[in-house]
Amino acid sequence: PAKPIFAGELPKGLQKISNIVAVSSCKGGVGKSTVAVNLAYTLAGMGARVGIFDADVYGPSLPTMVSPENRLLEMNPETRTILPTEYLGVKLVSFGFAGQGRAIMRGPMVSGVINQLLTTAEWGELDYLVVDMPPGTGDIQLTLCQVAPLTAAVIVTTPQKLAFIDVAKGVRMFSKLKVPCIAVVENMCYFDADGNRYYPFGEGSGSQVVQQFGIPHLFDLPIRPTLSASGDSGTPEVVADPQGEVAKTFQNLGVCV
Numbered sequence: 001p002a003k004p005i006f007a008g009e010l011p012k013g014l015q016k017i018s019n020i021v022a023v024s025s026c027k028g029g030v031g032k033s034t035v036a037v038n039l040a041y042t043l044a045g046m047g048a049r050v051g052i053f054d055a056d057v058y059g060p061s062l063p064t065m066v067s068p069e070n071r072l073l074e075m076n077p078e079t080r081t082i083l084p085t086e087y088l089g090v091k092l093v094s095f096g097f098a099g100q101g102r103a104i105m106r107g108p109m110v111s112g113v114i115n116q117l118l119t120t121a122e123w124g125e126l127d128y129l130v131v132d133m134p135p136g137t138g139d140i141q142l143t144l145c146q147v148a149p150l151t152a153a154v155i156v157t158t159p160q161k162l163a164f165i166d167v168a169k170g171v172r173m174f175s176k177l178k179v180p181c182i183a184v185v186e187n188m189c190y191f192d193a194d195g196n197r198y199y200p201f202g203e204g205s206g207s208q209v210v211q212q213f214g215i216p217h218l219f220d221l222p223i224r225p226t227l228s229a230s231g232d233s234g235t236p237e238v239v240a241d242p243q244g245e246v247a248k249t250f251q252n253l254g255v256c257v
């Protein structure tokens, strides 16, 4: 992959990570965290050493989506590094595991918190660090890309026409940063009921994304009550139903990253 514009020396905590994959969306609520978490557990299921960094400081979802025994990050007092918590072998760092967080923060503060959490964590040797990016394409996202040398980006969107504008923004940001966008996940694409498949937001926008932006892979995820329920239950769908349809889609995505 092309070298990102990442500047300066690689922070010590990130030196033994082979791939840093950003999962990004331009709007909130499109399923970015759902994709990040299920992708991470799919990669772990394929035998990789995986970590998740939840960079969504304003709305951290990781504490809801996984259920580690230890729900607080620990600080090593000697090295002043953060010890990630862990669930089913995946290392986890989220602002939501940092204790009493502040609900109101200005942008530069958020960038500082993200920077500190990401770079002072003792990730150890990882094949993949999946980064659940904050939604949008602003300063915070840029800072993150400058701190961490991202190897690839996955963009999550919903099928509405309007979402195109967002995908374009995301693709432009990553292309400026020289991070390859390897896949688009079109979430909430369709649902199955009464033996029929329904496309509530229309069909065909996915292939348009591929043509227009030249992104090599496109994945569809259906609207599924189990996806939402598993997200709330603390066990990702791909763990709860490893042979299911959703798990298969994530395995295909996992092969691409």
Ligand code: ADP
Pocket: 025, 027, 028, 029, 030, 031, 032, 033, 034, 035, 061, 187, 188, 221, 222, 223, 224, 225, 227, 228, 229, 231, 232
């Ligand atoms: P984001 O990270 O983009 O804000 P989330 O992953 O937190 O979005 O998803 C928002 C809500 O929608 C969550 O409650 C999640 O469980 C639910 N959700 C996401 N994708 C699906 C889907 N394909 N089917 C059903 N519910 C979904």
